Amino acid sequence: MFIVKYIKDVFSGIKSLLVGMRRTGYYFTHHKEIITEQYPDNRDTLKLPERFKGEVVMPHDANNEHRCTGCTACELACPNGTIKVVTKFDITPDGKKKKAIDKLVYHLELCTMCNLCIVACPSDAIVMAQTFEHSVFDRAELTKILNNPGSRIMDGVE
Amino acid sequence: MPLTSAFSIPFSRFDIHKMWSLTDITTNIHDWLNETFSPTWVLIIEMVIAGIAVIGLFAVLGLVLVIMERKVSAWMQIRLGPNRVGPKGLLQSLADTLKLLVKEGLTPGGADKFLFNLAPIIALVVAMLLMAPIAFAKDFQLWNLNIGVLYVSAVSSLMVISILMAGWSSNNKYSLMGAMRSGAQIVSYELSAGLSILTIVVLAGSLNIPDIIYSQADGWWIFKGHIPALIAFVIFIIAVTAETNRAPFDLAEAESELTAGFHTEYSGMKFALFFLAEYVNVFIVCAIGATLFLGGWMPFHIGNWEAFNHVMDYIPSSIWFFGKTFFLIFVIMWFRWTFPRLRIDQLLNLEWKYLLPISMFNLILVTAIAILKWHF
Amino acid sequence: MMNGSTIIFYLLAALTLVSGLLAVTTRLIFRSAIYLLFSLIGIAGIYFWLNYEFIAAVQIVVYVGGIVVLIIFSIFLTQQAGEQLPRPTMGRQLFAALAAFCGLALVMLQLYKHNFTGTDKPAVEPTVANIGNQMLGVEEGGYALPFEVVSILLLAALVGCIVIALKKDTIMNKEHGKQNDEVKER
Incomplete structure (x- = not known):
């Protein structure tokens, strides 16, 4: 009807x-x-969600050791050439040559926070940090070296 | 015997004349002017006073309604809203106005400059004209003309002209599309708005705004007119929301489709005039809705219950009027921040297939009620 | 001596005449429509000035809100609304001026020939009730018959519009229905 x-x-x-x-x-x-987050005012109490991806960092422990083996898996995984791994050869105590990283160069200005490098890393050497205040006055400051000066690879990480 | 006398209600049995009113002040000013100046000058001075009052009201309304809209929208979306300028952000709209005042008003190349600059002025003048017959308080009206309601619906049909002019003269396809949509929308929704106004006119037996208000001295029409008055009220609110181009009927300025519709090319003060006219129009249609259905400045009365009515009379009439009007404005804002925008075919379907037949049927029902005197 | 009322009358008359003149002389068709609008508003203003508010409001509703909007819509829907129209030929201009003059002469002749008789009776108040009674009155001075005739004319126009608008659709529906029937038969 x-x-x-x-x-x-x-x-x-x-x-x-x-x-x-x-x-x-x-x-x-x-x-x-x-x-509403009243951002600049609540900087101290600001809590970002766990999965927020701010930038790629390489955690170091107290002995200034990282877990990066210099395998360049992250460099290959990156879709827009953000990561550049510069390797060198260390001499181990028993006289052998061993591949290690000299510098891990990270271009923040190219990064899209896609997380592919973190997934690709076999030794969990790099992670996403939650920092997000990235603005600087000079573009050169956005090119970062992720490993600390004088750092070496952790024992037992192959 | 003429039909109309059947509708008249003996007002004298109500004691509303005891209510405090602004009549004394206005009569005193009028008398003093008449003693001091010649009639022509009195006319001119009174026109100037009325003009300044209306412009002042416009400015206040613009500021208040914009901040109200922003706060209401924020609260409905679990946000804070403006909270930086002034206490609790209440001076935000003042700061916005200042910004718009000092901003350059651009005229696009290839535009019809004359019409482009005329359009916002017409929008504002129409809004000003619409202020004339509205009763803001007991016996406080700029122009008491005997066809008040018809005047409002006639002059409000001029709103579409400014939008069409703005859209065409901008020489921009978004503006033209927005103008066309808005034209189709306003022309069609005027019908059901007019028909729902007519239901109250039939019940009250007059087009004069004070007459309509006095006929509600023993209860507002929305209560006295049973369900048909309620249906008419709902249709009226929907139709005027569409007529003032507000969401969910804001196809004329649909941001996601037409950038800003007919005022895409406007900036600075010319844009501010359109913006102001929109909010003033919202105020006016809500004031008309409050006058017709909720008794205008008439306090909340229940039949002949004198004790209750007297208590209600102690609240000044202007507070009643502005309270009701702002309640309706709030409802319209509530619509805006709840409903998604309609598509053009849905919009026209709603009018021609639902609102118009229902309001026509409703009008017949109300006429029967009025003739048989079934209303209270 | 001019008082305020006369000044207002002359202002309204000037608005009506000047915008009417501009409406026929401008070569931009959209502007012409807008000038026509102002001319009609001026006439409505004169009705207001005469205190015939009902007629003024109806003038605005019907002519300004209805017909001019319709004209503007048809201008929008036709192409090249922004172009300047070509200047009309001399012959046409002459003929138009002659036609306008003849019309004016006819009206003025009638005005001057007609013997206006004054009346002492107070004017009938143009209230809505009076207008309504007159409109539907069947006694002397009532307009019930013309009112109904006009209503029938409008009804016919409405039905005609619906028929024109529906024609294509019904044919398509019929064909569609036939196809559906065929499908069902199979």
């Missing part, structure tokens, strides 16, 4: 609109949970 359907349409339409209005009305009257 046409007219019954018509009236049903009208009432179901009004009902669905009222459901929406009830939701926003609830938010309007319950003004407690605020999603």
